Amino acid sequence: MTIHFIGAGPGDPDLITLKGYKIISKCPVCLYAGSLIPQEILSHCPKNAKLIDTSHMNLDSILAEFKLASKNNLDVARLHSGDLSIWSAMGEQIRRLKEERINFSITPGVPSFSAASAVLENEFTLPEVTQTVILTRTAGRATKMPSDESLDNMARIGATLVIHLSIQNIENIIKKLIPYYGENCPIAIIYRACWPDQKIIKGNLLNIIDKIPKELKRTTLIIVSKALFNSDFKESSLYSPYYQTRFKKSINNKEVLDE
Numbered sequence: 001m002t003i004h005f006i007g008a009g010p011g012d013p014d015l016i017t018l019k020g021y022k023i024i025s026k027c028p029v030c031l032y033a034g035s036l037i038p039q040e041i042l043s044h045c046p047k048n049a050k051l052i053d054t055s056h057m058n059l060d061s062i063l064a065e066f067k068l069a070s071k072n073n074l075d076v077a078r079l080h081s082g083d084l085s086i087w088s089a090m091g092e093q094i095r096r097l098k099e100e101r102i103n104f105s106i107t108p109g110v111p112s113f114s115a116a117s118a119v120l121e122n123e124f125t126l127p128e129v130t131q132t133v134i135l136t137r138t139a140g141r142a143t144k145m146p147s148d149e150s151l152d153n154m155a156r157i158g159a160t161l162v163i164h165l166s167i168q169n170i171e172n173i174i175k176k177l178i179p180y181y182g183e184n185c186p187i188a189i190i191y192r193a194c195w196p197d198q199k200i201i202k203g204n205l206l207n208i209i210d211k212i213p214k215e216l217k218r219t220t221l222i223i224v225s226k227a228l229f230n231s232d233f234k235e236s237s238l239y240s241p242y243y244q245t246r247f248k249k250s251i252n253n254k255e256v257l258d259e
Contacts, residue, residue: 003066003076003097005090007083007109008032011195013040015110023107027077029069031062036081036219038195045077063096070102083111086135087164113162115193116221119200122188124160126233129226132159138166138173155180160225167220171209177224178205186228190221202229 004023009015016024024030024044032042034053042051054062069076080088084106097104113135117124124133136154139145154161155177166173167189177185183206191199201211205224227233 001070001073001075001103003069003078003093003102003104004107005078005080005084005088005093005104006107007088007111008037008041008079008081009110010082010112010115010193011036011038011198012115013038015115015194016041016044017107017109020107020109023105024077024079027075029065029074030077030079031065032077032079033081037079041079059092059096062093063100066093066097066102067100070100080109081112083109086111087137112164112193112221113223116162116188116190116223119190119193119198120188120223120228122228124162124223124225124227126227126230127236129230129233130158130160132157133162134159135162135164137164138169140165140169151176152180158226160223160227163222163224166222167212167216167218170212170222173222174205174209181205181224181226185224185226186230188221188223188228189216190223191216192219193221 004027006020006023007017008020009017021044024041025046027049028046029050029052030042030045031052031054034055045051052065066076078093080090082088084090085108090106094104113124113133125131134154136149136151137145138151151173158180161177163173170189184204187203187205187208189201189208189212191197199213199216201208201213203211
């Protein structure tokens with residue numbers, strides 16, 4: 001018996017991994033975040049599977065379902081949106097499972113920031129523009145931020161910022177970022193990336209506030225980057241005819257580097 005933690009992807013039901021699909025299709029119990037998991041993914045569950053929406057449950061009640069499934073020797077598909085590596089609350093569930101000595105597995109999924117890159121048709125790293133992506137959030141009602149992870153500290157190096165769970169704090173975010181990125185730095189606001197009701201708002205740090213619909217309250221990503229909507233950058237060395245790797249010869253061996 002195993003509790004299978006599965007990243008169910010950002011919203012498009014076709015973005016579930018093949019491994020995730022195979023596990024879901026065999027588990028007689030499925031716990032899922034009802035506000036974030038599309039119903040189409042639940043259709044992969046066995047016909048008579050026990051489906052449990054965890055959106056109104058606390059950790060103790062979720063653990064009770066895990067223990068009941070363990071007692072009955074039933075595998076569980078535990079679905080979380082996006083990928084499990086960030087802001088999934090998987091860590092606290094695993095800690096409890098280890099205490100109870102209940103087996104678990106982890107299957108990664110497509111994260112929301114990857115979906116955002118796809119729908120924007122924009123790479124978040126460009127040669128000599130930025131080579132770093134910071135995934136962060138701002139302090140909210142649920143969880144405080146560590147004192148050394150302030151937005152000011154995140155912004156100082158000028159990397160691409162992908163800010164989660166923070167649309168309600170957008171005005172303060174803009175004020176914090178302008179001194180580091182400048183008023184003309186591009187920004188994209190993406191509501192429910194790759195869902196049917198997806199919304200994309202593009203602008204810069206100076207004008208974006210006036211463009212954001214007031215109804216955007218949740219499930220929204222904020223991307224701030226000089227790499228956004230930027231066509232003025234150098235091509236990378238990777239495909240240069242003068243760049244040699246262990247797999248590709250250069251034209252004149254002018255530069256011999258190992259990939």
